[in-house]
Amino acid sequence: MRWFETPNFDFVSKRKIAYVISGILLAISIGAILTKGLQYGIDFKGGKEIVLKFEKAVDVTEIRSSLSDPLGSTPEVKLFGSESEVLIRTDNTNTIEEIETVVRSTMSQLYPDNQAETEKTDSVGPRIAEDLKSGGLQAVIYSMIIIFVYILIRFRKWTFSAGAVAALFHDVIITLGAFTLLSDVVNFSLLIDQNIIAAFLTIVGYSLNDTVVVFDRIRENSIVHKGMEFIPMVNKSLNDTLSRTIITSVTTLFVVAVLFIFGGEVLKGFSFALLIGIVLGTYSSLFVASSLVVELDSKTKK
Template structure:
């Protein structure tokens, strides 16, 4: 919301001031360069005619994604499995990446020695650069003081090198006489983790239902809502399948956790914008050219909005790529999901959402025409 308000104010006031200044000084104002002057202008691509190929490609990707989801499954984060969370204070600034690397080695080694699998460690900065929130799923199903003591000892062994004052285990575990070490701890049980997982699924489904209702209401037809929602579901399934298929293969974290769900919801919100812009142009052209062929009108609208769609997607993708390449390990999975979402969402809005709307509208028109013919007989 803040971004939208800022963009509107900037477009109305700041841009006007800059343009007025340049005009008053006799400067030329150009909105194109030699490279972009004719970029994607006056295109006549038959998107609707090629929809069968897009259906085949997308269908194959969805089948692969669903196959990986149901056969291989996911690497879940602690949010969805349960685990223990510790807030640890250091005597100097540290980075989440360094802490994650140190703790990951110790916990992975212990898990391998004890024949455990699916152990993960998450590290996030918490309240300053000398304080970290560390969450681990190591023995998350085991209760008792002995397990707590074992994990605290493993944390101490992995983190003691970060302290300059030679912290002992007792001082690390208890901060009564020492300000540094474990200052708080908490446990996320399996039942709570299951609740979080269920709520995450519900939030995605509700988002799709609300968007379907909004698009259907705004464009006065369920076929428009169907096209938008199928496009979003298509994008979400492929991204979720990517995280399932390549988890443990790519050299960075692809855990499914609350951050990943936030990325999916963000992608849904972003991707529907492309659909709305295209649908708006189709509706406008339908009103202006009532007697034109429906397929021709849809193709014309897709070509007319192609430059805007590509420019918006590329300008959004560039900062996401920068985050994915130069950002820390803790946000790499999120940035990868957003990059995929932008690319797949843009493709889906053009090659899936609009063709689905076209086919559904065409089918509906044929049924209505058949009913009218039957009534006349």
């Protein structure tokens, strides 16, 4: 780790390159969201879910493909706790009893020597789904507003608040874009449900933590080095906190990667969002939030 003992990278001078990279990623993400639309799960669009417990382990890919025709659309199928328990979610409009009959009949044909019993059935109506969607959106928006006020009170400058919130929007929108683009590519579910909203709020908290550490060091250096110009001070603050930022990000990535690999189908989407969010959060705290503070401070002085 000697490489991080006395770093002297000029982060601020690379901000225009970062603007181009972020602009391209944001344009692709927003374009995907507007053209393809967000891929909502049952929680946010309504539907039915059934949990089946088999005597032996089953293959979720086989179950998903075998149920596509009988249910009229490809259902969401995940392992639920063990390799013999399966959660099946579908947006089929029939009653839960009719759907259960179709699912049990299809499973009997697919696995004649592996009997299944229904552990749980549930329905999410369109009204409840709309309420959940509205609640999830409000949770993200209100968290941004509270963060803006918190940063403003703590650092006494609106430029810090604007830089922090812009970086958070940057991370969330690009993550949403990745989910939209990859939803039909990867072999696990990237549908947006309550778990993914929780992941987004976790990303917001993680990214904010990194940003606040940098801002704290900028404030400390502004007191210790009163004669230093603002841009060199920001660079010094980023280099002072670089070791902590990289070590925290790498160790967190290891933990989330293990969760992604061994956590089971149910946690794939959640941990995948965190993987993207940790990388974006580290990048935005180094190149987006502080760079925007520099730009806004310069324009304010002019």
